[in-house]
Amino acid sequence: MGYETFGLAPGLEEFLAVARHEHITRAAEQLGVPQPTLSRAIARLSADLGVPLVQREGRGIRLTRPGRQLAEHGDRVLADLLAALRAVRAEADPDTGTVVLGFLHSMGPSIVPDLLRAFRMTRPGVVVRLVHEGTNELLRQVLDGRVDLCLAAPVTRRLPPYLGSRRLAEQPLVLLVPSGHRLAEAGPVRLRDLGGEALITLSPAYGLRTLTDRLLSAARTSATYIVESQDIATASGLVGAGLGVAVLPAGSGIPGTVERPIADDRARRTISLIWRSDRPLTPPIADLRRHIIDAAPPLFAAVSPR
Structure with missing residues (x-):
């Protein structure tokens, strides 16, 4: 850096x-x-x-x-x-400059590339530096000025002081299971039916882990965590290898896995765009913020449970 x-x-x-x-x-x-x-x-x-x-x-x-x-x-x-x-x-030179964009790991394969491809067509002189972390770390880096904008999923409605936000999408969570699993062909899955299942999850530093903990606690299931991963791609790979099942965002499935909807209205996460609200934004940051607010919702809407 x-x-x-x-x-x-x-x-x-x-x-x-x-x-x-x-x-x-x-x-x-x-x-x-x-x-x-x-x-x-x-x-x-x-x-x-x-x-x-x-x-x-x-x-x-x-x-x-x-x-x-x-x-x-x-x-x-x-x-x-x-x-x-x-x-x-x-x-x-308002047509150049640097913007630091933070985002969740799960947005790396498609959402962020699609956003930046369109932005580059209108602002080719702007350099966009990318940082991918969990929500808690992204919020910390926005607060201390190392990240200008971030796409994150806060698990609390009350953000720290000096942070502005714009809700972009509600992203469903699904149960990812290996192909051939007993729940692979079922309808919406009730989490209380996961008794005895081995669960793959993310580390406690990630907001998705907090949401999963809350859902499983409310369902009073006896399923237990066996592996903690640092990213969704690895968690999906572990499910595909038959090591367990996982609660992940819709669209996380890979070959050898099946996404099943979860029968709980709380099984979703809110994706927001977040920035420091107590200081003026440079033109490149303001332009990218405007672009993300306009372009991101349709991209998230296109990702749905399989």
Whole structure:
């Protein structure tokens, strides 16, 4: 990724990268600098401030109390600086610039490419950088200024302060089962009928996992999780391999699997476009936001349970 502040605040960027990853090597890879160089920079910053900012813990590092304080305030400072730099660059040439678009992993194969293909036809000079994460991480990156717009599925109706949102679609959730499974040819599936089934799910950091937990708790099923995946594509592959069943968004099926509708009106997630609402948007960001609001709903509507 490199230094986004064009060298105006390298020490702050270096420290915040280390704070986010809690790992020197991964932070160095993000910044594109050698690991020893980054280690020396953090040590120099600690010496300049007169307090230790990090301490070793196993193969990683842990922030000290002063380090946590600097990270908390530094995120806001860096976010404001990045917003100012993007505004300056956009003022110089509103037909160019950079937009950072975050999105859920499940939108990578078709939704995001379709959105960007049409956007590129009208704004070919704009660079769109992509970040794919779970909803919670995307919201955090929008708040700290690293992501300008994100397509996410918040599991709460009340977003953090300073976030604007626009609802784009209601995406049904389905039960994905292996071909030949006892439920593969059934009608809508009741989750309480999953007793004894092995379930494949996402890690607790993902909003889809929270929705699945809520649905299964309400159904009082005795099904149990056996595998936690970091992305939907892998979860679908595990179902296709016959390792279990999974609650996933409609359209997640692959060859060797069958999507069954779930007989519960709560089995859906709301897809929203989210951005910082407390600062002006540069022309490229505003244009991409407008494009997504217009073009995304039909794309999501085209994805339906098989």
